[in-house]
Amino acid sequence: MNAIAIDDEPMALEVIKNLATKVPFINLEGCFTNAFEAIDYLQKNKIDLIFLDIKMPDISGIELSKSLANPPMIIFTTAYTEHAVEGFEVNAVDYLLKPFSLARFIKACTKAQELFSLKNNKNQEIDALFLKDGYEQVRVMLNEILYIEAAGNYLNVVLKNKKIMSRITINEIMQLLPADKFTRIHRSYIVARDKVTKFNKQSVFIDLLEFPIGSNYTFGS
Numbered sequence: 001m002n003a004i005a006i007d008d009e010p011m012a013l014e015v016i017k018n019l020a021t022k023v024p025f026i027n028l029e030g031c032f033t034n035a036f037e038a039i040d041y042l043q044k045n046k047i048d049l050i051f052l053d054i055k056m057p058d059i060s061g062i063e064l065s066k067s068l069a070n071p072p073m074i075i076f077t078t079a080y081t082e083h084a085v086e087g088f089e090v091n092a093v094d095y096l097l098k099p100f101s102l103a104r105f106i107k108a109c110t111k112a113q114e115l116f117s118l119k120n121n122k123n124q125e126i127d128a129l130f131l132k133d134g135y136e137q138v139r140v141m142l143n144e145i146l147y148i149e150a151a152g153n154y155l156n157v158v159l160k161n162k163k164i165m166s167r168i169t170i171n172e173i174m175q176l177l178p179a180d181k182f183t184r185i186h187r188s189y190i191v192a193r194d195k196v197t198k199f200n201k202q203s204v205f206i207d208l209l210e211f212p213i214g215s216n217y218t219f220g221s
Helices: 010-020 035-044 061-067 081-089 102-119 170-176
Strands: 002-006 027-032 049-053 073-078 094-097 128-133 136-141 145-151 154-159 163-166 182-186 189-192 203-206 209-212
Touching: 002 010, 002 035, 010 027, 010 102, 027 035, 035 061, 049 061, 049 102, 061 073, 073 102, 094 102, 102 128, 102 136, 128 163, 145 170, 145 209, 170 182, 170 189, 182 209, 189 203, 189 209
Parallel strands: 002 027, 002 049, 049 073, 073 094
Antiparallel strands: 128 136, 145 154, 145 189, 154 163, 182 189, 203 209
16 A cells, blocks of 8 residues: 655654564655645545644644545544544544554554555455444444444444444445345345345335335345
């Protein structure tokens, strides 16, 4: 993955630069102390990941991320724990609290790599998705999903033994799910085909749970 680092402290950038050399799948193309120079670079180059400090002069990392039309994946770095919640609200891959260890850095990079692989291998068979649950990106195995229910800008992804609420729309998750395994039957419902126990023209059943089939949708074997 092609990455850049943005931090107003040169020493902090040096730390990231040194750590990145130890992660074989990270290609750190540049380090920037000036956020606006970094924005200009992002507009001219294809970058997959940003290591981004939150507290910077002139523009914060949060403001910078929101200013990008199509932002890359972001790993926030900061010395201030109070920024954690705000960082995850902009859908960051991870949040590194300074000073962070090599092990913690690799963990964040690995999470980004897995997300990158999922996004860039849509035509290949996938068995899991990463979804934002609270302040974390969690791996959800596709074969554990029973159904998905829309709730505004959130989704309830219902598994056999738990429910995950994720800030993603039903249209967005449909782009990620394999069409042969999941079917949208209603503007508010997606069902896992292999979990359906019976269906008719009006409803789909997963054991004792009944889901309506919308007027613009169908379900077939």
